[in-house]
Amino acid sequence: MPDEADAIVLDNVELRLGMQEFSFDCRIPKGAITAVAGPSGSGKSTLLNLIAGFETPSHGRLLIEGEDVRGLLPSDRPVSLVFQDNNLFAHLDLFTNVGLGINPALHLGAREREMVSTALKRVGLEGFERRHPSTLSGGERQRAAFARALVRRKPVLLLDEPFAALDPGLRSAMADLLEDLHRETHNTVVIITHDADEVARLAQHVLFVDGGRISFSGPVNGFLERRDIEAVRAFLGG
Numbered sequence: 001m002p003d004e005a006d007a008i009v010l011d012n013v014e015l016r017l018g019m020q021e022f023s024f025d026c027r028i029p030k031g032a033i034t035a036v037a038g039p040s041g042s043g044k045s046t047l048l049n050l051i052a053g054f055e056t057p058s059h060g061r062l063l064i065e066g067e068d069v070r071g072l073l074p075s076d077r078p079v080s081l082v083f084q085d086n087n088l089f090a091h092l093d094l095f096t097n098v099g100l101g102i103n104p105a106l107h108l109g110a111r112e113r114e115m116v117s118t119a120l121k122r123v124g125l126e127g128f129e130r131r132h133p134s135t136l137s138g139g140e141r142q143r144a145a146f147a148r149a150l151v152r153r154k155p156v157l158l159l160d161e162p163f164a165a166l167d168p169g170l171r172s173a174m175a176d177l178l179e180d181l182h183r184e185t186h187n188t189v190v191i192i193t194h195d196a197d198e199v200a201r202l203a204q205h206v207l208f209v210d211g212g213r214i215s216f217s218g219p220v221n222g223f224l225e226r227r228d229i230e231a232v233r234a235f236l237g238g
């Protein structure tokens with residue numbers, strides 16, 4: 001049964017993509033930062049795509065905030081998502097791209113316009129409002145995508161390696177920003193990362209995905225001590 005403390009429940013969710021089979025059975029706690037780690041190709045992005053609604057399970061139940069979301073389109077789910085490739089609209093400037101996070105029809109009042117400006121400022125893109133994505137660096141585009149997710153103010157924020165393209169200094173600054181925002185909003189954050197230090201720094205809970213299944217699910221302290229699961233030991237580096 002779903003628990004009040006769970007933001008997301010995957011109840012025997014199954015899916016096949018090509019030759020790869022996935023079977024996810026896990027709970028993601030409400031109001032925490034959960035890191036999703038695991039080897040390349042293990043199914044981390046697939047797990048996020050299922051939650052966001054870009055993949056459909058062949059079997060099982062998927063609950064977000066207690067609601068069965070299997071019949072809901074991605075846009076109707078209580079989640080916002082930042083992909084690796086940030087999917088900004090090339091023909092629109094940054095202010096408009098971020099504004100789309102609030103209202104797809106772009107009916108923005110003074111308060112909404114202020115929210116867009118504040119979000120751009122928070123990710124360090126003040127003054128970039130009229131720039132188009134093609135004129136930005138990869139890291140700047142990624143920060144703009146992050147700003148768009150912030151203004152959506154959905155209860156669940158899904159991040160697929162959002163900082164991977166950034167240099168170490170900026171990466172650390174964005175991790176600080178994520179922590180600050182999490183402290184303010186207490187939303188549920190699910191973040192894919194390949195970086196054991198990022199797991200230790202950001203996460204309270206960890207899901208470790210291996211071969212299309214969850215091989216560890218639990219608090220971060222327990223995860224960082226695990227040496228009995230070979231793939232976890234390799235991820236943690238020794």
Ligand SMILES: Nc1ncnc2c1ncn2[C@@H]1O[C@H](COP(=O)(O)OP(=O)(O)OP(=O)(O)O)[C@@H](O)[C@H]1O
Pocket residue numbers: 017018019020038039040041042043044045046047
């Ligand atoms: N549409 C698809 N058709 C066939 N196979 C797919 C499809 N999407 C993903 N896969 C396969 O499923 C496996 C899991 O992919 P996924 O992107 O979820 O892994 P990942 O853990 O996020 O990997 P990475 O860390 O490299 O980004 C991979 O072997 C991938 O090739």
